[in-house]
Amino acid sequence: MADPGPPPNAAEIMESVNDALQGLELEPHETSDILGFANQELPHLHTPEDSYFILGSYRDPYLRRLRIVQNELDKRLGTYPFLMGDLPELDLDRLPVFRIRFTLLATHADTIVAVYEQDAGGEVTELGKISTTPYFDKSYVLPRDYTWMTEQHLDTEADVIAAAATIYFNDDLDDAAIEDEIDSLTTAATKNNIDLTAAAVIDRLADREDSEHAPVSYSWVHLNEFRLFELHDRCFAWSTPDGLRDSVDEVP
Incomplete structure (x- = not known):
C-alpha cells in the first residue's frame, strides 16, 4: 500500500x-x-x-x-x-x-x-x-x-447518596447511629424536593459491589x-x- x-x-x-x-x-x-x-x-x-x-x-x-x-x-x-x-x-x-x-x-x-x-x-x-x-x-x-463540602449542598440525589456513603461506611458508628444520621440527611434533602427515604438510601449502599463499598x-x-x-x-x-x-x- x-x-x-x-x-x-x-x-x-x-x-x-x-x-x-x-x-x-x-x-x-x-x-x-x-x-x-x-x-x-x-x-x-x-x-x-x-x-x-x-x-x-x-x-x-x-x-x-x-x-x-x-x-x-x-x-x-x-x-x-x-x-x-x-x-x-x-x-x-x-x-x-x-x-x-x-x-x-x-x-x-x-x-x-x-x-x-x-x-x-x-x-x-x-x-x-x-x-x-x-x-x-x-x-x-x-x-x-462527589459532593462539595457544605451541609447545604444537597441539590441532587447523587449529593445525598454521596453524603450518606460517608455515614454508612463509617466504622465508628453503630447501626442505630447510622440510621439516625441518614434519616436526618434525607429529611434535610426533602427541603430541596429530593424524595428519598433513609431505608431506600441504606438499601442502595448495601447493594454496592465489594470494590465500591467505601465512599471515594x-x-x-x-x-x-x-x-x-x-x-x-x-x-x-x-x-x-x-x-x-x-x-x-x-x-x-
Whole structure:
C-alpha cells in the first residue's frame, strides 16, 4: 500500500506536539510516526459525527464504568465515543507518548468526558490537563460520590447518596447511629424536593459491589477541580451504575 503521506494539517499537528513536548527536538522517524498516528486516527474526529474522548482508569472494575459511558454515548445518533486505550500505540521509547497521544486526541475531539472514582492514578494528570485552556471549555467530569463540602449542598440525589456513603461506611458508628444520621440527611434533602427515604438510601449502599463499598475520598486538589467544573455546570456526580448513565445524559 502506498504511503498516504503527511496529513494536510501536518504543520498544525506538529506545532501542538511541539508545545506538548516543550520544544523538544524530534528525530525524523519520530516525526514520521507521530504524523502516521495522526493520519490514522484524527480523520475519525473530523467527520460530521460528534466525537467524545473518554478519560478514566483502565483498571478493573473502573474500566467497566468507562464502557458504560461509551455505550450510552454510542446510543446517540451520529456519535463517535472512544478511549485512548482502544487506539494504536506510538512505539517511540524515547518520548513521553502519553503526552503526544493525549494532546492530539484532546485537541481534535469535540467533547472530553472524564470519569473519576479514586484519588490516585493517571487520572490525576488528566484532570490537571482538562481543567485548563484549551480543553476546559469542552470537558465534563463525572466523579463518583462527589459532593462539595457544605451541609447545604444537597441539590441532587447523587449529593445525598454521596453524603450518606460517608455515614454508612463509617466504622465508628453503630447501626442505630447510622440510621439516625441518614434519616436526618434525607429529611434535610426533602427541603430541596429530593424524595428519598433513609431505608431506600441504606438499601442502595448495601447493594454496592465489594470494590465500591467505601465512599471515594478525594484530595483537596480533586475537590477544587471538581468544584470549578460544577460552577460551570459541567460536573455531574453519581453513585451507582444507573446514576452514571443518568449523568451521561447530562453531557451534551
